Amino acid sequence: MNMANSSSIHAPWRKSGPFLWTLGLSLLLCVLTFVHAAVATRAAGEELSERRNLVARLDLTDLALFTEARYTRHPSQADLHGAFQDHPLALEHFPTGSLVPAPAGSGWPAALEPSESVLREPEWPAPAAAPGATGQGERS
Amino acid sequence: MRALLRRQRYLLDYSLSSLARRPGKHLALLLVYTLIVFLLASTLLFTQSLRREAALVLAESPELIVQRLLAGRHELMPADYLHRLGRLRGVSESYGRLWGYFYDPAVKANYTLLVPRQDPPAPGDVILGTGVARARGLGVGDYLSLRSARGEPFSFKVAALLEADTELVASDLILLGPEDFRRFFAFPADRYTDIVLRVPNPSEVRKVAEKIALALPDTRPILREEILRTYDALFGWRQGVVIVLLTGALLAFVIFAFDRAAGLSAEERREIGILKAIGWETGDVLRMKFWEGAALSLTAFLAGYLLAYVHVFFFAATLFAPVLKGWAVLYPDFSPLPFVDGLQVATLFFFTVFPYTVATIVPIWRAAITDPDQVMR
Amino acid sequence: MIRLAQVSKVFNQGRHNEVRAVRDLSLELDTRGITVFKGPSGSGKTSLLAMIGCLSRPTSGRIHLEGRLISNLPERFMTAVRRDTFGFIFQRFNLIRGLTVLENVMLPAYPLAPAPSTLRDRALDLLRQFHLAERANNQAEWLSGGEAQRTAICRALINRPRILIADEPTANLDSQLSRELLALIGDLADQGKGVLISSHDPLVFDHARVSRVVELRDGRLA
Numbered sequence: 082m083n084m085a086n087s088s089s090i091h092a093p094w095r096k097s098g099p100f101l102w103t104l105g106l107s108l109l110l111c112v113l114t115f116v117h118a119a120v121a122t123r124a125a126g127e128e129l130s131e132r133r134n135l136v137a138r139l140d141l142t143d144l145a146l147f148t149e150a151r152y153t154r155h156p157s158q159a160d161l162h163g164a165f166q167d168h169p170l171a172l173e174h175f176p177t178g179s180l181v182p183a184p185a186g187s188g189w190p191a192a193l194e195p196s197e198s199v200l201r202e203p204e205w206p207a208p209a210a211a212p213g214a215t216g217q218g219e220r221s
Numbered sequence: 222m223r224a225l226l227r228r229q230r231y232l233l234d235y236s237l238s239s240l241a242r243r244p245g246k247h248l249a250l251l252l253v254y255t256l257i258v259f260l261l262a263s264t265l266l267f268t269q270s271l272r273r274e275a276a277l278v279l280a281e282s283p284e285l286i287v288q289r290l291l292a293g294r295h296e297l298m299p300a301d302y303l304h305r306l307g308r309l310r311g312v313s314e315s316y317g318r319l320w321g322y323f324y325d326p327a328v329k330a331n332y333t334l335l336v337p338r339q340d341p342p343a344p345g346d347v348i349l350g351t352g353v354a355r356a357r358g359l360g361v362g363d364y365l366s367l368r369s370a371r372g373e374p375f376s377f378k379v380a381a382l383l384e385a386d387t388e389l390v391a392s393d394l395i396l397l398g399p400e401d402f403r404r405f406f407a408f409p410a411d412r413y414t415d416i417v418l419r420v421p422n423p424s425e426v427r428k429v430a431e432k433i434a435l436a437l438p439d440t441r442p443i444l445r446e447e448i449l450r451t452y453d454a455l456f457g458w459r460q461g462v463v464i465v466l467l468t469g470a471l472l473a474f475v476i477f478a479f480d481r482a483a484g485l486s487a488e489e490r491r492e493i494g495i496l497k498a499i500g501w502e503t504g505d506v507l508r509m510k511f512w513e514g515a516a517l518s519l520t521a522f523l524a525g526y527l528l529a530y531v532h533v534f535f536f537a538a539t540l541f542a543p544v545l546k547g548w549a550v551l552y553p554d555f556s557p558l559p560f561v562d563g564l565q566v567a568t569l570f571f572f573t574v575f576p577y578t579v580a581t582i583v584p585i586w587r588a589a590i591t592d593p594d595q596v597m598r
Numbered sequence: 599m600i601r602l603a604q605v606s607k608v609f610n611q612g613r614h615n616e617v618r619a620v621r622d623l624s625l626e627l628d629t630r631g632i633t634v635f636k637g638p639s640g641s642g643k644t645s646l647l648a649m650i651g652c653l654s655r656p657t658s659g660r661i662h663l664e665g666r667l668i669s670n671l672p673e674r675f676m677t678a679v680r681r682d683t684f685g686f687i688f689q690r691f692n693l694i695r696g697l698t699v700l701e702n703v704m705l706p707a708y709p710l711a712p713a714p715s716t717l718r719d720r721a722l723d724l725l726r727q728f729h730l731a732e733r734a735n736n737q738a739e740w741l742s743g744g745e746a747q748r749t750a751i752c753r754a755l756i757n758r759p760r761i762l763i764a765d766e767p768t769a770n771l772d773s774q775l776s777r778e779l780l781a782l783i784g785d786l787a788d789q790g791k792g793v794l795i796s797s798h799d800p801l802v803f804d805h806a807r808v809s810r811v812v813e814l815r816d817g818r819l820a
Contacts (some may be wrong), residue, residue, distance in 0.1 A: 095714065096229050096237035107523035114530045118559035121534070125558050128386045129277060135298060135387045137281035140338050140417050142448050144275055145352070145392040147332045148549040149307065154322070154335075154393070156455055157448040158286070159414075234701075235708065244697030288800035298681055488695075491655045498653055499706040500681030502674060537740065594645075594653035 231510070232505060236512040251521055258525025258573050259532070261467045266533045266563050267541055268460035278390060279445075284426050285418040286318075287433055287441040297412035302437060306416060309432055310314035311425035317413025320404050320548060323367065323395070328356045329552035334395045334402060341398045346380035352392030352551040354382050365395075370407045377401070385554075392553035428543035471573065477578040478514075485588050493585075497593035506589040507582055514581035518574040525573075526566065534559045600650060605659030605669075607645045607817075619645035621817040622659070629664070629761055629792040631809030632783065634802055642817035643796035650794065652680040659801055675721045681706065685754030689766040690744045693738040693753075699725065700734040703752045711756065717756075724752040727779040728782070744775045751782065761792040768799045776801050783807075 135141065147153035240247045249311055287306065298317060306315050309469040319336035332353055347365055359365055365377045383391045402408060407576045430442040453488075485493075493506055532538060537556040545552070607620040620642040621740050627633055627650075636642040648654045649661060652668060655676075661669040668679055673706070685706075693702050703721045710722075723729045728748040733741065741749060754762055764783070768776040776799070786805040787793050797803060813820040 095230075095234055096241065096503070097233040100233070100237055101230075104523070105520065107527065108522075110527055111523060114527070114559075114564065115561060118534075118561040121559045129274075129299075129558070131384055131386045132278045132390055133281045135383070136278050136390055138339060139383070139394075139396070140283050141390050141392075142279065142282045142286065142443075144271070144279075145333075145350070145388070145390055145394070146392045146545060146550075146555050148352075148551045153549075156332065157443060157451040158288070199366060209442075215298075224711045227707060227714070231708035231711055235705070238697050310820075403764075491692075492694055495694060496705070497677075497690070497733060498686055498688075500677060500757065501709055502677045502707075505709045592654050594648035597687060 229508070232509040233512045235509050236516055239509075239513060240516065247517065251515065251517060254474065254518065254521035254573075254577070255525045255528070257470050258521050258569070259465060259528045261464065261471070261573070261583050262526045262529030262566075262569055263532050264460055264463040264467070265569060266529055266559075267538045267557055267560065268456040269562050269565060272456040272532065273454060273560035274389065274558060275456070276449055279448055279452060282445050282448050283417040284420040284423070284445045285312075285429060285433075287416040287418065287437070288441045288443065289415070290439055290441050297409065298415050298440075300411045300413060302440070303413075303416055305436065306418065306433065309383065309418075309423060309429055311420050311429050312373075313421050314419040316417055318415050318417055318420050319399055319408070320414050321391045321402075321406055322407075325357075325367065328354050328415035328550055331393065331430045332395050332551075334397060334405070336402045337396050342380055342401075344374075344398050344400055345378055346398070347377040347401075348381045348383060348390040348394075348396040349379055349393035350383050351385050352553055353395055354379070355554075356551055369405045369407070370394075375401075375405055388553040389555040393551045412585065424560050474574045475580045477551055478577055479584060485584070490588050490591075491596065493573045494591065494593055494596040497589075497591075498596045503589045506586060510582045510589075511578060511583045515574070518577040522570055522573050526569070529562075530559075533557055534542070599629060599662075599664060601662040602626075603655045603660045603662075605649065605661060606647075607642070607649060607654070608637050608657045611657065619817055620649070620656070623818060625812065625819070627794070628810070630672055630787075630790070632787050632793040632795065632805075632807055633810045633812060634808050635794070635796040635812050635814055636770050636798060636803045637814035638798055638820065640816075641814040641820075643814055645817075646814070647763050647765055647794060647796050647810075648816060649685045651686060652676045653686075658774075677695060681710065681757055683760055685757065685759035685762045687750050687762065687764040687767050689769045691750045691770070692742075693746055695737070695739045697738055698735050699730060699741065699749050700739055701787075702749055703756055706753060706757050721752070724755055725749075728752055743771055744778065747771060747775070747779060748782070755786075759791070763792065763796065764784060764795045766799075767795060768797065768802055773801065780805050780807070787790070 142157050143155045145154070147156075153159075240575065287298070287302070289298045289302070300317060303315060306312070311444050316338060318338075321334050322331045323334050324330075325332060330353075349359060349365070354360065357365060359379050361379055361381060363379050365379055367375050367377070369375050377395075377397065381398075383394065397405070403410060418429065426444055426446075430444060433440060433442045496506055496509075497503070510534055534557060542552065602623055602625045605620055605623045605625075606618065609617040609619060623642075635646060637643050645654075647658050649669070649769070652671075656669050659669070660667060663679070663683065668676070671679065679776065694705070697705075700718070700721055703724060704717055707717050707720075722731065722734065725734055728751060730745060730748055733745060733749075738746070738749065747770075762783070767779060767783075771779060780802065782804075783793055783795075787807060787809075795802060802808070
C-alpha cells in the first residue's frame with residue numbers, strides 16, 4: 082500500500098531537474114557554437130583565400146552585396162557628390178540607400194589636407210596648372 | 222556551500238512551479254522574448270560575419286586608387302595622369318583600371334564590367350561571375366548578347382565562370398578584354414576609369430596620397446584603409462539601425478514586464494504574505510522572483526541565440542536576404558562564415574537577460590517587505 | 599514559557615483610523631498543552647497570536663520566549679525564530695494554488711535547504727500520518743476543506759516546531775470536520791507540542807483536551 086503510494090509519488094516533484102538539464106544542454110550548445118565557429122572559419126581558409134586572391138588579382142574594392150546602383154555596388158568608390166547621397170538618412174530612390182550611409186567622412190579626411198611639410202619638400206614639383214577647377218577647393 | 226546551492230535550487234523549484242501555473246501566458250511571453258533575442262542575435266551575427274569577411278578579403282584591395290573629379294563628379298581618368306603619378310617615391314607600380322556598370326534590361330540587373338589587369342580574356346570572350354550566369358541562364362560555351370553604348374548588339378562567348386566561392390565579391394562581374402571593353406562602351410582610347418597605385422610600405426600610403434592631392438588637385442585618392450573603414454561603418458550602421466529598432470522592442474518588453482510585476486495581483490501579494498508567514502525571509506522571496514525572471518530570460522536568450530546561430534550560419538540568414546537585396550536582381554548566393562565575437566554575444570546576453578530580471582524583481586521589493594501578519598487579518 | 603509584559607498593538611498609529619488591537623496586556627503562557635484565546639471578533643486574539651508567533655512586533659511591551667526576548671529582533675532573526683519554533687495553521691488554510699500538496703507541505707523548509715530526499719521523506723511521512731499520501735501529487739486547490747486543513751497542518755509541522763499556532767482553525771469547517779481536527783490537535787499536544795488557538799467556536803474552547811482558556815475583550819483580558 083505504502084509502496085504503491087510511494088511509487089505514484091515518484092513522479093518528478095522537482096521541476097528544477099528537467100529545467101537545469103535543458104539549461105545545461107543549451108549552455109553546452111552555446112559553447113559548441115563557438116567551437117563550431119572556430120572550426121568552420123579555419124576550415125574555410127581555402128575558400129577565403131580564393132576570394133582574397135580574386136580581390137588581389139582583379140583589384141576589387143567592394144563586396145557584391147548591393148547591385149542596385151553604383152554607389153551601393155561600390156560604396157567605397159562612389160561619387161562624393163552623387164545624387165541623393167548627401168545624407169545617410171535622406172529619403173531616396175533605392176531602398177538600400179536608406180540603409181547605406183555615405184562613405185565615412187563624406188569628404189577629405191582631415192589628415193589628407195596637404196600639410197606644410199609636403200609643401201616644403203624640395204623634390205616635389207610645384208603643382209602644375211590644374212587641368213580644370215574642381216570642387217575640392219570649395220570643400221576645404 | 223552545498224546548503225546554499227540546495228537552497229537556490231529549492232527556490233528555483235518554486236519559481237518554476239509558479240511559472241507553470243499560467244503556462245499559456247508565460248509561454249507566450251517566452252516566445253515573444255525569444256523572437257526579439259533571435260532577431261537581435263541574427264543581426265549581430267550576420268553583420269559581424271560580413272564585417273570580418275570584408276575586412277579579411279578587402280585587405281587585398283589596392284593600397285591607393287585615384288579617381289578624377291570634374292565639377293565634383295566622377296570623371297574618366299586621362300592616361301597621361303599615369304605618367305605624372307608614376308614618379309612618386311614609395312609607389313612600386315601604377316596602372317589604369319577599366320571598369321564600369323552596365324544595366325541589362327533583359328533581366329533588369331546591373332552588371333559590373335571589368336578588365337582584368339593580368340590575363341584578360343581573349344577578344345570576343347568573357348568570364349562571368351556566377352550571379353550573372355545564373356540571372357541569364359548561361360554556361361561555359363554559351364553566348365552573352367548585350368547592346369552596346371552605340372546600340373549595336375554584341376555577342377560574347379562565355380569562356381569561363383568565376384569560382385562559386387567568390388560570389389560574395391564577384392557575383393555581378395563580367396570580365397572582358399580591354400579592346401572589347403572600349404568598343405562596347407565607346408570608351409575613349411586615352412582614358413581609364415581610375416588609377417591604381419601599389420604602395421608596398423603601408424606607412425608611406427598617406428604621404429603618397431598627400432602628394433597626389435597636391436600635384437593633381439582635380440583627383441581624389443581613395444586609401445585602402447578608407448575602403449576598410451567604409452565597410453566597417455557600413456555594417457556598423459546597418460547593424461545599428463536594426464539594433465536601435467529592436468532595442469525599442471526590447472525596452473517596450475521590459476517596461477511591460479516591469480508594469481506586470483509592479484501591478485501585483487491580490488493573489489500574488491497574498492502568496493508572498495503566506496511565504497513570509499511560513500518562514501521565508503524577504504531575501505528568499507526576492508531570490509525566488511529573481512529565479513523566475515532569470516529562468517525566463519535565460520531560456521529566451523539561449524533559445525534565441527541558438528536559433529539565430531542556426532539561421533545565420535546554417536540557413537545563410539534567409540530571413541535577411543530580402544532586406545539586403547532591396548531592388549537588386551543580382552544577389553550573391555553565399556553563406557556567411559561563422560565569425561563570432563564573444564564580446565558581442567556577452568553584450569547581447571547582458572542587455573537581454575539583465576534588464577528583464579531586474580524589472581521583475583524591483584517592484585516585488587515593496588510587496589516582499591510588508592509584514593507577514595497580513596495573512597492573518 | 600511565553601511571557602508577555604505590557605504588550606500593546608496599534609494599527610495605523612496617529613491616523614484617524616487608528617485601531618488599538620491589544621492594550622497593555624501582560625500574561626504568562628505554558629508552552630505545553632492547548633491554550634485557547636477566546637473572544638468575539640475584534641477582541642485582539644489574532645493580533646496577539648501574530649505577535650507571539652513573530653509575525654509582527656508589538657507597538658510597545660515585551661515578549662519573552664523561554665526567557666529570550668523575541669519582540670525586538672531584526673527581521674532575519676524573527677524569521678528564524680518563527681521558522682524554528684512555530685508552525686502556523688491559518689483560518690483560510692492559505693495553501694498556495696497551483697502547487698501540489700507535497701510541494702505545499704515542503705515550502706516552509708525551502709529556506710533551510712535540507713537534503714531533498716530527507717525533506718521529501720519527511721513530508722510524505724506527515725502526509726501518510728494525516729491520510730493524505732494518495733493526494734501528494736494533487737494540486738492544492740482540488741482538495742476538500744478537511745483535506746486542505748490537514749495539508750495545512752502537515753505544512754505547519756514540516757520544520758518540527760515546538761509550538762503550533764492556529765487562527766480560527768474551525769471557521770471554515772463543519773462540526774464533524776471540526777471535531778476531527780480537534781482530535782488531531784489533541785494528538786499533537788499529547789506528542790508534546792504546545793498549541794495556541796484563537797477561536798470563538800464553543801466546539802473548540804469547550805473541548806475536553808483544552809488545558810487553558812484565555813478570554814479577551816477589546817484587547818484586554820476579560
